[in-house]
Amino acid sequence: MEAPLRVGLAGLGTVGSAVAGMLLRTRDKLAVRAGRPIDLVAVASKDPPRDQSLDLSQIRTADPVALAKGSGIDVFVELMGGSGDPAKAAVEAALGIGRPVVTANKALIAKHGTPLIKLAEKNNAAFNFEAAVGGGIPVIKTLREGLGGAEISRVYGILNGTCNYILTQMQKEGRSFEDCLKEAQKLGYAEADPTFDIGGFDTAHKIAILASLAFGAEVDADAVYVEGIQSITLADLEAADDLGYRVKLLGVAVKTETGVEQRVHPTMVPKGSVIGEIDGVTNAVAINSDALDLTLVGPGAGGAATASAVVADLVDLASGRRVAPFGRGAAKLTKAVRAPMLEHEGGYYVRLAAVDKPGTAATIAGRMAEQGISLESIVQHRRDKKKSSDAPAPVVLITYGTNEDAMRNALNAIKKDGVLAENPQVIRIEKN
């Protein structure tokens, strides 16, 4: 049996504690898989582990950067999170001396991925981050190693459990967004400040990483168009259900004629499709290619699930399996051309609160027609009986494939026509 792989781990929150626990608990089994033991020899954390059953007092220090570059470890595991210091400084310190790094830090990879992998490559250090996207789902390994010569055309999915939990609860229980958000916070699925999740920013980091892997391009999180789920109402979920759809917050990266389109927004997906039926905090990633379509479903967060991805990265390292972080050398990553959101093509769901006067429907349909937008369906719902007779009448449109620019022009024209009582709700439709 070879010498152990000595692990130094920074961060003892939910994931860090779970990784420490898994390394200690399954040491014998991991040694069989890796061909050598994987030993946790040092941890850096100001606080003791969140999992209080772990006694790490003998190996705990406070300074992650000192741990990352200090002697006595063979690999540095960064589980502090955040795109700034100390996570960034610690990862740079380790890679800078050629020490392998494993991290679950999506923000760090999304924002600083390219310089970090260049640093890793320069110093011949492995840099693995399976846990950064999709928690325990091995989506990074699948995109990086699992698809042979397949030419990927699109990768998309439910990448944020908080949002999917809220949308599922709204849909299943007929409760409001605010109500379901509060429940998610109570259950620990959402942060006290939920903006990062519900605003779509967490999903944006993740889809930027997946896009890089799928298309062999430098990660470019700034190129992601982002909308959150705050505007989704029960009326939308009910209309979607009537029309055969579910509403999901998707991250989507797709190759278009002009470049790579990266976007995060609430999306109509068909009921009965795998993605459409994913409920609660579960995540799912779909990959389309010329050779096959794959969908991976699993937990996108949680200590044990995320730990299994971190430990899988460590087993790869201990076994001597190396792969370039994004599946190819840094010099071989392209700078993808950003496909502008205005050129996005697809169908749209539009919910309008139309003022109830003669000619309104004709005005709306006319403005759509001016932009060359064909309507697949137009449903005028009965006015809420409790409201006065001149309350706005909800109109729901489903369009055939069109583009974002035409849709925005049509809606701006309709707004100027003065036939809307509220801003229109627009949800893009994603085909299977």
Next chain:
Amino acid sequence: MEAPLRVGLAGLGTVGSAVAGMLLRTRDKLAVRAGRPIDLVAVASKDPPRDQSLDLSQIRTADPVALAKGSGIDVFVELMGGSGDPAKAAVEAALGIGRPVVTANKALIAKHGTPLIKLAEKNNAAFNFEAAVGGGIPVIKTLREGLGGAEISRVYGILNGTCNYILTQMQKEGRSFEDCLKEAQKLGYAEADPTFDIGGFDTAHKIAILASLAFGAEVDADAVYVEGIQSITLADLEAADDLGYRVKLLGVAVKTETGVEQRVHPTMVPKGSVIGEIDGVTNAVAINSDALDLTLVGPGAGGAATASAVVADLVDLASGRRVAPFGRGAAKLTKAVRAPMLEHEGGYYVRLAAVDKPGTAATIAGRMAEQGISLESIVQHRRDKKKSSDAPAPVVLITYGTNEDAMRNALNAIKKDGVLAENPQVIRIEKN
């Protein structure tokens, strides 16, 4: 750039042609991923490639064994299929001289996996078979490398597209088994002799391989209990639908208190579950562990999809990534204790054609009670009006968790009581 990896490929059927085509078509891209070119330098096949647009006449020979052990190649790719010669002889010839082998041959791995990996290990040759299970779905990589320290408790799934196509068509279109089988044959989804697929034997090979990977045990295809789908009728699918289930042919490998249970049989799975909603030729594999539950969905067959798995194995080899075929050294694989089918525990669906006389229901219920079997529901369907008034009355039972032995004893007793007009139909229920 390093020297090319020179590939010798035996078998030019659907998969072999697709692999040859992918290697030629995506050579530049694969070189970027692998860090070196992957060159197809020789093929062995009596016939020209099924894909007639490929011109391989310059590199085609007839003898796969000579190719496997001859000079001028760095890796042998076996895509002839079948557990006997020439596939076995060719793989042995290559491994015997320390030459890496990639194969999609599930029968070969299921029947001769252990001696072959020992031969590979002895001669320090890599031996990869991602395409042997689940076609393009990277389930072998996931089980072997993707799950860190997770302790797997069960792996199961839809592993045969032919069966799932037939069951889907029966259910959706209300057509008979025979009718849907004929259609599958016409579409090329089923062989002229369909026994291997519809009898469950193909699924048995695949679940035996997955069980080995999941539980670190030597592959033992003889230990798989096998039932096919031939006995499934429209009445079963309709009753299942009423009760909230779908009927799928599953391969299941589960750790029990006494050992490893491996079984293939038609199975009731909940409607709305990921597995329950997989239609047509698509495959899906679910993995349960202490750390996470994963489901992978994709094409289980087809040239391009299967080729992508074969080529992924080649990219791993070309990149110098090595992993033991079953995730650990041959000496570390256990001999799993076979958990007897009679000890299988779970719920059951039972459809009985009861003779219509007083006391029949009481007799049936009594025999179940004698064996300690609790009934969750018992539905007596109306007799078919077109039939005579003493035609058998269909009775459908759903039991709570019990075991196979009790169920068989109860049914034997009921048969002896003379209250059945036909043999009972029994379908096991698999929990999510």
